Amino acid sequence: MAAPEPAWQPEAPPLTTPWTDQVGPDNALPEYPRPQLTRERWLNLNGLWDYTGGDNATEQILVPYPPESGLSGVQRHDDQMLYERTFDVPADWSGQRLILHFGAVDQRAEVSVNGKQVAVHEGGYTAFSADITDAVEPGAPQQLTVAVSDGNETQPYPVGKQRNDPGGILYTGASGIWQTVWLEPVAPSHITGLDITPDLTGFGITADAAADNGEQVEVAVRDAEGNEATRTSGPAGEPVRVDVPQPHLWTPDDPYLYDLTVRLLGADGAVLDEVGSYTGLRTTGLVNDEQGRPRMALNGKIVFQHGPLDQGYWPDGIYTAPTDEALRFDLDKTKELGFNMVRKHVKVEPARWYYWADRLGLMVWQDMPSLPIDLAIPPEDSPPPTEEMKANYRTEWVDIIDQLRSSTSIVAWVPFNEGWGEFDTAEITDLTRRTDPTRLINPSSGVNCCYSLPDSGAGDIYDDHTYVGPGAPTVIDGRAIVDGEYGGLGLAEEGHLWPGEPSAYEMTESREQLTQRYGEVSDELARIIGANGLSAAIYTQTTDVENEVNGFLTYDRQIMKPDVASVRAHNTAAIEAGSR
Structure with missing residues (x-):
């Protein structure tokens, strides 16, 4: 008798989170994935799929965790991926149209049902759907196949910080299916x-x-x-x-x-x-303060926007949080630290992340994931994006805005970060405005640094990046001024480190010293807010990410490094200083 095939097991990630052991084939993100358009009947297709990567033999993968993640059971990158599984259509769905949904697949996906192609999608950050009714065969299991290609920065698509050779401020890529796959029945008119x-x-x-x-x-x-x-x-x-x-x-x-x-x-x-x-009922815009300086406002009132840079990476799931509780956890901690906003940095999250931001009360700045750029090349020698890259960027940015436009928490769009893949800034600002005229636009976060093109003067916000800072920009026109990034105070917690050399903009030696330095930087921030009319400040960052150790939390979410009460007091003081 042949030995039974070994049951699927996750791979051991370099670090585990409190939720790693809760993940398995029967509970891979079971929550309804689209909170702003819900139906009672649906079928979750997360779970074990057959997976073939490159020249490797077929194995099992746990969807929707990317192949690079330990939770997937694969823990490697493949440029070419083939996902396969079968599913049964519930008997009581007879007479309905069948819609197949993908939360996100990185980078190019070809979807077939029973050998019939039903969708081709490009871009790793946007949801897509297909009506598969005419491809379904009655009375038999349905064969679903997803062929994916993803070369990370070698391809002409937005990638954010994903890299084939991660290090420093660039991280492990997350390929293939990385958000929930699901099926729902709908009436012909739906x-x-x-x-x-x-408003x-x-x-x-x-x-x-x-x-x-x-x-x-x-x-x-x-x-x-x-x-x-x-x-x-x-x-x-x-x-x-x-x-x-x-x-x-x-x-x-x-x-x-x-x-x-x-x-x-x-x-x-x-x-x-x-x-x-x-x-939720709210507006966002600019108003002038008593000194005539443009300030960011919520519901017509000046509210200082203070929060962390949130990269959305996980040591066990890479781009995919292990559970919905984990997805909420970072936002809960952001609120606990006294912040009132968060900058979602060069990544787009699943719809449930924005749902939690809406529910918990955190304003969100939404970045566009950056086009590929080689940070080893000096800015003056960095080649501009190709026309194909520009076209892919425009298409995906409009799709991202359309996908997220109903989220109450999002108050600002950020097309470019530090000049990474930046092009035609004023034109992209205008495209953003036409796509969504209701929110503020921060065209170039870190326009004063790095690979940024000269300030275009476009948009609503002038954004300074200064480490450790905080930066002290001054009002130069009708735009609000902000510190789009500052801070980066680091502390390496032994036993909670990603393999490699820890890095930060400034290292501290203890939790007490980290808390003290955060207070000193925050006191200076409060002074700048009053003196210069600063509208917002984004501290780097929510959690450690791979070799970066400048998070409030360790990368495994096991340790909160500074004293929460002290940080909260300073953050509350900064918000009050800028909201009067």
Whole structure:
């Protein structure tokens, strides 16, 4: 008798988090992945798939953890990947259209069902879907195949900090399927997307539909206690205005959200489709302070925006948090430290990350993942991006904005960081404005440093990077001034280090010294806020990342390095100093 095949096991990552051991084939991110457009019926396709990478033999991989991660069970990079699995369509889905969804696949994916190609997608940060109804074969298991190519920085796509040879401020790549894969049944006429734009008295909503037969949409709004606040109807596919009586605004101190039920109605009034969603009421913009200096505002009031640089990397899952609890954890700690915002740095997160930011009350600056750049080449010799790279950037940036535009927490878009792959800054700022005219634009974070092109004067924000800093920019025009990065105080905690040499912008020797230095830097920040009219400050960073040890938390999330009460007191003081 042949020996049974060994059961799938994760690989041991260099560091484990508190959630590493909770991950397995039966509970790989089981949560519904799209909180702002929910349906009751769906099928999660996360779990064990067959995987063939390059010239290697077929093995099993745990989706949606990238092959480079220990949690995947593979823990290596392959430029070419083939994912395969079967699934059964539930019997009670008969008569419905079947939509296959991917949260994200890096970089180029070709999807087939039963040998029929149903989707081709390029770009590693955006969701995509396919109607697979006509490819399904009745009465048999369905064969799903995803062929992926990903060369990290060798290909003409945005990559953020992913690299084939990581080190310093560049990290391990995350290839292939790295967000949830799932299937849902929908009626032939169904809602395909919701675009929600809030303000101080209500919101506009556009419910796109898969049919155009004069359908109407009905929007019911419930307050936090579950009581219906209002109900409004309008044509599908067109903006519908929803005024909310006695509006309760969203702020970091009071992240109040309204729940929505959106129904698609036929000409006879019959309900064709129903989805759930939510929104918060808020605005973002610029106002002048008493001295005439432009300042960033929330809901028309000056609110100093203070938070950490959040890179979204995990030692066990690389780009993919091991569990939903882990995904929330970093944001919980950010709130605990007294911050009111977070900068999502050159990465796009799964939809549930923004859901937690909305729920917990953290304003978000959303970066565009950078195009590839060789940091070993001096800025003056660094070649500009190719036309293909520029085209891929434009397409993916617009898709990212469209995908995230309904997130209450996002208050600013950041197209470029420190000049990495920067091009046509004013044009990209204009593209960003046309795509979303409701949020502030920080065209070039770190415009004073590194590989940045000369200041274009475009956008709403002038952004200074100074380490250790804090930087002290001054108002030069109608843009708000911010410290887009500063800090970087390091502490190496033995037993909690990634393999390699620890690095930071300034190393400290103990938790006490780190706490003291953070206080000193924060005191200087508070002075600059008052003297210069600074609108925001982003401290590097939430957690250690690989060899960088300048996080509040170690990379494994096991140790909070500085004293929380001291950090919180200084952060609260800075926010108060800039919000008066």
